[in-house]
Amino acid sequence: MAEAYSPVEPGLGPEESFLSLPDLLMSHERLPCRAQAALPRLALALGKAPSDALPEVSGLQLPAGRARRK
Incomplete structure (x- = not known):
């Protein structure tokens, strides 16, 4: 991205809001999570062997945009 990042204001109304895709991608906020099942081949992202x-x-x-609350 060559452009400077600037947050997008909600555009649906006072009772609804959303984050734009750039907001989600540029957010550095992370949420602690716990895996409820083994996640194949995800260990590579954490610096372990690719097959783990x-x-x-x-x-x-x-990242906050990928986490989902149950």
Whole structure:
């Protein structure tokens, strides 16, 4: 991205709001999460062997735009 980042204001109304895709991608906020099942081949992203799975109940942090609350 060559352009400077500037947040986008919500545009749907006072009762609704959203984040634009650039807001989600540029956000550095991370949320602590716990895997409820083994996640195949995700260990590579954490600096482990590419064939390793991230084990169940491993603690990790996901970008806020990718985390989902149950």
